[in-house]
Amino acid sequence: MGEKIIIFTGPSLNPKKAKELFDKATYMPPIKRGDATKAFKNGAKIIGIIDGIFFSEVAVSPRELLYLLDKGVILIGGSSMGALRAAELDVFGMVGVGRIYEMYRNGEINSDDEVALIFSPDTLEPLSEPLINIRYNSKVFVERNLIKAKTAEKILKLSQKLYYPLRTYRRIVNIAVNEKLLTSWEGDEILDLIETHRIDLKNLDAIKVIEKVREIAILQKLI
Numbered sequence: 001m002g003e004k005i006i007i008f009t010g011p012s013l014n015p016k017k018a019k020e021l022f023d024k025a026t027y028m029p030p031i032k033r034g035d036a037t038k039a040f041k042n043g044a045k046i047i048g049i050i051d052g053i054f055f056s057e058v059a060v061s062p063r064e065l066l067y068l069l070d071k072g073v074i075l076i077g078g079s080s081m082g083a084l085r086a087a088e089l090d091v092f093g094m095v096g097v098g099r100i101y102e103m104y105r106n107g108e109i110n111s112d113d114e115v116a117l118i119f120s121p122d123t124l125e126p127l128s129e130p131l132i133n134i135r136y137n138s139k140v141f142v143e144r145n146l147i148k149a150k151t152a153e154k155i156l157k158l159s160q161k162l163y164y165p166l167r168t169y170r171r172i173v174n175i176a177v178n179e180k181l182l183t184s185w186e187g188d189e190i191l192d193l194i195e196t197h198r199i200d201l202k203n204l205d206a207i208k209v210i211e212k213v214r215e216i217a218i219l220q221k222l223i
Contacts, residue, residue: 004222006039007048007213011119011126012079013206021207022214024223029124031081033058036068045222046074048213050206052081054116062088069093074220076212077101079205080115080130097212098205100132109135115202116164128167134159136201137194146193154181155190169194 008031009018015027028035030051039047047068052060065075065085069092077086078098086096087104096105103109114132119125138152158181159172169191177187217223 003043004045005048005213005217006044006046007210008035008050008052008082009048009206009209010051010124011117012051012202013210014124018206018210021210024217025210025213031060033060033064036060036064036073036075040068040071040073044073045220046076046213046217048209049075049077049082049085050079050209052085054081054112060085065089065094066092074216076209076216078209078212079202082209083115083205084112095212095216097208099136099201100205103132113164117167118165128165129169130202131159131164131167133199133201134167134169134172137197137199140199141193141197144197146197147190151182151186151190169198 003026005025006028007018007025008028009015010030018027025048030053031049032053036047060081062085066089069075069089075094077083077094077096078101083096083098083101083104086094086101090096090105100115109132115130117126117128117130119127135156138156141147142149142152154176155172158176159167162172173182173187173190176182177184182190
């Protein structure tokens, strides 16, 4: 029955790890335009959207997903592309989960750039850090009194200026030190904090998508 439950994932939650959480779904690479319709035509009753293609190919459109909602497909999104589309379409019945979805829905963030990253086409492993993770970790570090608010603001502003494929913590900190926004000592301290306290918000939200898909699949008696 796995073909009735399709989940599009990748850098936010590797398909192998996702399958360990819920093995009744069929896992597909990040979604692009037309993939959801193809899944529906192949019998999908529930479609979970985590990761998607943003720039290298045409992104899945709200119109395509609206068509599937009208056909009775249950759509669940969070973490990345799924969070974006869920925030746009929750009023039409798409189910959104996770903190990133809530931030889009509430207008705390609004740009695709917040969740964009580059990843290995072979392993689907992330090769850059999404801005939303940098934003979230900066906030948490300040709340825990690990860094000063002014330091977090410098890091975030510098991150926003960088093209998304170039965003890594080490590159951001090195630029900040070179531009004398941070001292070398402060830069080393931040890298140590990231090593020991970094939170991958996209990953946490991706897991919530898997959990919600499983919950609904049970309610719909698809498993």
